[in-house]
Amino acid sequence: MPAVTDPAAVVKRYLEIVADLGSSADDLLAVLHPKLRLTELPNAISPRGAVRDRDATVAGFLAGKALLSAQSIAIGELLVSGDRVVVRATWRGTIANGGERLPAGSRLVAHVSAWLTVTDGLIREHDTYDCYESLPSERGATP
Numbered sequence: 001m002p003a004v005t006d007p008a009a010v011v012k013r014y015l016e017i018v019a020d021l022g023s024s025a026d027d028l029l030a031v032l033h034p035k036l037r038l039t040e041l042p043n044a045i046s047p048r049g050a051v052r053d054r055d056a057t058v059a060g061f062l063a064g065k066a067l068l069s070a071q072s073i074a075i076g077e078l079l080v081s082g083d084r085v086v087v088r089a090t091w092r093g094t095i096a097n098g099g100e101r102l103p104a105g106s107r108l109v110a111h112v113s114a115w116l117t118v119t120d121g122l123i124r125e126h127d128t129y130d131c132y133e134s135l136p137s138e139r140g141a142t143p
Contacts, residue, residue, distance in 0.1 A: 007118040008078055011085040014116075014123050019073040019091075021065055025058050032057065033122035043110070044132040069096035073112075087114040091130070101137050109133040 004010055014031045017023045038057045042049040052060060064071075071093040079086045088111075095106040102108070110130040117125040 005118075005121040007083055007085045007116075008080050010118045010121055010123065011078065011087060011116050012075070015073050015075065015087070015089070018061065019071055021068065021071060025062060028058055028061050029054075031123055033119055033124040036123060036126070038126045039128070041127070041129050043130040044135055045108075045110075045130070067095060067097055068093045070094040083118050085116045085118060087112070087116070089114065101135070103136065106136040108135070 004013065010031060014028075017027045017031060020027075032054050034054060036052075036054040036057060038050075038052045040046055040050045040052070050056075071091065074090045074092075075087055076090065077086075077088040091108075091110045091112055093108045095102050095104055095108070098104040098106055110132045112131070113129040115125075115127045116123055
């Protein structure tokens, strides 16, 4: 099968892999550039934000799979300019193995703006702005 190089198709495939709890590290590695830089801006889950290389991104991907019982990413809008793709999406997840701040069964929703660069059919840069709705501990409610 020929490699996919259309930036929009690459980004859609990447988000499908990320959202699929049944996907593997190899599935993710197949769409990530060896020199990937993922920047997560500060948010409710990661107050300091983070900058990750490819290995750290895969480690986070696997850690997320261990934490969640379900997740989805619904793309609301996708804009392409050359090798740059901007996505407006809604991420939803359910915590499987939680703690005090995020107990098991908690449902999370984040409104996401992601800016990605595709190089040679692979995700080279990903800057994500994740705006979480109130967390269960902030709502004073059970999951």
